[in-house]
Amino acid sequence: MEGLDDILAKYYQSEGSIVSILQDMEVRYGYIPEEAVAWVSEQTGLSASRFYGVATFYGQFHLVKPGKHVVKICRGTACHVKGSEKISDDIQTMLNVGVGQTTPDGNFTVEHVACVGACARAPIFIVDKDVYGKITPQKAKKTLEQYMGGEGNGKG
């Protein structure tokens, strides 16, 4: 876990760094690896169970590596009244996975997000960093197809 030296150095002097260390880990690996937690715990003297408690508390952290593309369906109130539940159901059916799961080919992970604050464009769904507003189940499926097999979103 030598690769984590820089993350540790960044927070060595600052108090309350558990969340920040985990955030950096999440950015680096895409999830929170057990070995990384063990290593950082040893270096900092903070118990590993505390890191685990924090990592499982916040929705941002993954404990297993997510798929190549992360599909997030916004479940905010505006999105809910505009039919996001159905969009989520349809995407789950289409990819044949549940929320929080990854397709067997490792291509997609489906997640719910509480609200991205683009409520006037509801319903919203997000693939990786691309945000799509005013979607319908049909549009969502079509959009997802663009990410299948190919690399990008066709947006260029």
Added chain:
Amino acid sequence: MGIKLTIDGKEVEAKNGATILQTARDYGIYIPTLCDNPALEPYGGCRLCLVEVEGMPKPTTSCTTPITEGMKVKTVTPQVERLRKTVIELLLSDHPNDCMTCERAGDCKLQEFAYFYGLRSNRFYGKRRQYTKQDGNPFLERNMDKCILCGQCVRVCNEVQGVGAIDIAYRGFDAKVCPSFENDLNCEFCGQCVSVCPTGALTGRIWSKKGRTIGIKEVETTCSYCGCGCQLNLHVRGNEIARVSSKPDNHNEGWLCVKGRFGYEFITSPDRLTTPLIKRDGKFTEATWDEAISYVAERFKKIIADNGPDAMAGLSSARCTNEENFLFQKFMRAVVGTNNVDHCARL
């Protein structure tokens, strides 16, 4: 100068910074609690200790609320009693309720409250947390579906033991107490967590099916493992130890280590020596104490006479008290006449 307030109409006085709960306890006023432990930081999680304070819009937890001058507290009102009952019902709705076979039946705070509030039926039902049993260690047994998330085990492990082997993970209904990445417990196994657990979630593995409360006699003794001399409370059934605890008003404040709490099998071990043995003709044979001590003294004298006192050396044990160790070095120096004396805990 203390702070004056009234609790249930009774005028009481306590130091600035004290909580309502501490003050009530000092005056013998009972407030029910599940997550409180006087030795640990207040938590405010179980909500059983809710009391009504005049001027406050809602009931407040007595374990976290500091007293103020002139405060008027009521610990028993229809409202707080109703809330306490709801809390217990909610806890029981997510509990195996297998008191019939539970190790802690009769000594379980949750069961006790269910009894006091007369909860034969429950308004609430729904999903229950179910976990598969883990751990291969011989000391601690975790039945986490009996856990009520009072957090005492986590706090004792952090605050008293300084180990941090466990913490609360996840949140909401899925919150659970576990080691990092939900692995098997890998700690000192001191069992402090077991000693504070109010339910059957944490118990001692070797205590299993050794008896609950019926036929149990409590015997106080001193732990013989080290010079700390922790006070033990042996729960004895017949002539067998069922489990070990310690009372908080002892000098060890009720805390024990893995040896004191779980290391008592030697008492009934067939390998245990009960009389001195002297090797005669290459074979150990039983002897009386007088015989044994005279024999040792005789041999000591002979060694000193033949080779001088510095041919002798004494090594004492950490299992002895300070006083015993003092006498030992005195014996070596003054009686034997050598400074060759040492102690295993010095290393």
Added chain:
Amino acid sequence: MEKAKTEIIVGMGTCGITAGAADIYALAAESAKTKGLDVRLSSTSCIGMCHSEVLVDVVTPGFARVTYGNVTKEAIEEIISSHVAANVPVAKYVIAQMPSYGKTYDDIPIFGQMPYMNKQERVVLSNCGFIDPLSIEDYISKGGYEAVKKVIGGGDPKAAIEIIKASGLRGRGGAGFPTGLKWEFCNKAVSDKKYIICNADEGDPGAFMDRSVLEGDPHAIIEGMLIAGFSIGASYGYVYCRAEYPLAISNLKVAIKEAHERNFLGDNVLNSGFKFNIKIKEGAGAFVCGEETALIASIEGLRGMPRAKPPFPAQKGLWGKPTVINNVETLANIPRIIVKGADWFSSFGTEKSKGTKVFALAGKINRGGLIEIPMGITLREIIYDIGGGIPNDRAFKAVQTGGPSGGCLTAAMLDTPVDYESIAKAGSIVGSGGMIVMDEDDCMVNIAKYFLEFTQSESCGKCTPCRIGTKRLYEILERITEGKGRKGDLELLEELSEDIRLASLCGLGQTAPNPILSTLRNFRDEYVAHIEEKRCPAAVCKPLITFTIIEKSCTGCMACARACPTSAITGERKKPHFITSEKCIKCGSCFDVCKFKSVLKK
């Protein structure tokens, strides 16, 4: 002097980007270049008209600023060829013009007189959509940082507290506690260190006021924190912002850096000897961290579990030191109040609710977006005059305010003035400003279940009533929506709700039952229909509805049969189709794709 250039300003807030603003921006740049036009292309943040994104403004020097809405790739080409190149606005895309910039055009509505705008009063949002949030120059040109100069120059920390107290400003995060009093408590606390925290953990689903302000006017937050810090005696500030708002965080980072370069932040602010630095802490996805004490625990790097109050953060907060926590909108009000005075601020609003309030209007509404109104105008004015009513000729059913802590108000309550007291009296809360409009197609039991699903999953798990109680509430609602409700369930919901409200540790649990209590009070019939008739009047709850094809109007286009995931729909081309109910999973795909309204849902 350089000749003034025509300006093209693209709205690049999150809403704009969601609608494709980045593409439009790139196209505008390319198009102007190929046409050889010398223009100044810039971006701004959300002006609030999210319903019309992408928004593009064009300013020809000496002429009014013209706002275009719903700008597509074709539209931007036309706008550049016509308006930018020849100063002829393209009428079909125009929304309005702003005369303050210069000569007006004929036949274009005036921005401030549009129904969407004329009941609004923009204080907090005054810069949003008008300045480049990445430019401290822009902020300063609008009078920015004058308030800080005034307060620090005056030298008396208590002076600003008195102004804020006199203004009547109350916390905009939800609870509505008087801001000046909060500062005063903290000012009086004796400690070597104090902290000011900006709560930008806007967790209410359906609310985006704080996001827009952070994205669009980050310097106002910095200035507000500086004034708060000076007043309470804090040298450190934290902005705790949701990680779901990446643009807000990056804009704020730029703003902090620029403020440092101009000596508004640092170890010797404006050479006055006052030290003030701001750190950004990114949230990690936990709604409960909007609660003050949970937020503090989160900044300390711990699980965001609330702590019991008292002691209050103003006495014992971050790292055990006195701490003031103010919401984004509250802080954005501060510089304006300092510059324009307490009387000016309190001239807006009602007797007990002073000033303006920003709302995020969304849901079943024609003109959704960000609005700012003087406290005291009615829900009807907001929904019908500003928001333009309900789309698709559907009937208004309810408006949900206050997010998961709030309640649903009915058509009969539309004339309720929007202020803290009146909304509370009607059975909801103003909250942080989320306002979701619902129509007759929304099931209120489903809405209550939706909120409880949210709160029980966001409960931190520390206290029993919230951890298990909200779960049980959710389960009861779940069984009601599945047609498994029983007699007595409504009473049980009420009893448990009341106990959770009274016994929970923090605001999350204490207010979690509100969506149930308000819908039970206002829409009890709907609950009863679910339980006793096993019927969902709004045709939302899947287990209680059936889909059938209306033979008369079915054209046999086969669209529904193709869309059906379980092949439950049979029928020949150009002949009426039929749904086999045993196979139907009630996904509603047939209903969605039918162009002839021939699928009946009931």
